[in-house]
Amino acid sequence: AQKITQTQPGMFVQEKEAVTLDCTYDTSDQSYGLFWYKQPSSGEMIFLIYQGSYDEQNATEGRYSLNFQKARKSANLVISASQLGDSAMYFCAMREGVRRYNFNKFYFGSGTKLNVKP
Amino acid sequence: DTAVSQTPKYLVTQMGNDKSIKCEQNLGHDTMYWYKQDSKKFLKIMFSYNNKELIINETVPNRFSPKSPDKAHLNLHINSLELGDSAVYFCASSRKVVFQRRLDNEQFFGPGTRLTVL
Numbered sequence: 001a002q003k004i005t006q007t008q009p010g011m012f013v014q015e016k017e018a019v020t021l022d023c024t025y026d027t028s029d030q031s032y033g034l035f036w037y038k039q040p041s042s043g044e045m046i047f048l049i050y051q052g053s054y055d056e057q058n059a060t061e062g063r064y065s066l067n068f069q070k071a072r073k074s075a076n077l078v079i080s081a082s083q084l085g086d087s088a089m090y091f092c093a094m095r096e097g098v099r100r101y102n103f104n105k106f107y108f109g110s111g112t113k114l115n116v117k118p
Numbered sequence: 119d120t121a122v123s124q125t126p127k128y129l130v131t132q133m134g135n136d137k138s139i140k141c142e143q144n145l146g147h148d149t150m151y152w153y154k155q156d157s158k159k160f161l162k163i164m165f166s167y168n169n170k171e172l173i174i175n176e177t178v179p180n181r182f183s184p185k186s187p188d189k190a191h192l193n194l195h196i197n198s199l200e201l202g203d204s205a206v207y208f209c210a211s212s213r214k215v216v217f218q219r220r221l222d223n224e225q226f227f228g229p230g231t232r233l234t235v236l
Contacts, residue, residue: 045227
């Protein structure tokens with residue numbers, strides 16, 4: 001089974017509107033972390049937001065918020081007031097502990113390409 | 119004060135050649151990773167290293183040999199390059215010990231190395 005699923009290969013949004021990028025995850029661990037990264041056309045991976053599995057409140061970072069629904073195992077990214085510079089590829093990721101080796105493994109989704117229209 | 123650096127940024131070479139990509143992180147992290155991102159932008163984990171030791175090899179061909187001279191460096195050597203090796207290779211690092219609510223739980227990525235095999 002896929003650890004991270006992003007079902008939207010591409011999305012369009014009008015400038016200044018809000019957009020939600022979907023992400024579902026699969027884990028049997030109690031302690032894990034969820035992340036979103038942005039990859040603009042220039043290629044670098046930019047960390048946007050983090051949610052710990054024990055965090056009761058949804059994470060927010062400026063115009064980014066993570067809609068964390070633990071029971072549904074979803075971690076959707078909401079971008080409010082979209083800007084042209086938000087056009088990029090967005091990756092959802094999960095950190096899981098690997099007890100046998102005492103380190104953390106990260107899993108990435110296949111990404112969603114967001115296009116912001118003027 | 120770059121956190122994770124990679125060299126070179128671009129690498130163009132002929133099929134059959136041997137090449138190396140260097141990675142260094144100055145974050146004091148114990149864990150380092152190599153990812154391959156193909157033309158469809160899918161991020162595939164290749165290797166995970168913890169404190170200079172190989173932890174996970176994600177069924178990568180033997181032509182790929184990572185080397186970690188110390189925990190701040192993880193280099194990737196590729197023998198007998200093939201056309202299918204053309205991709206962007208990302209180095210990343212993260213903490214080994216994770217605190218749920220700390221803001222630096224994420225992986226920090228290098229800028230990527232675009233490898234083109236002709």
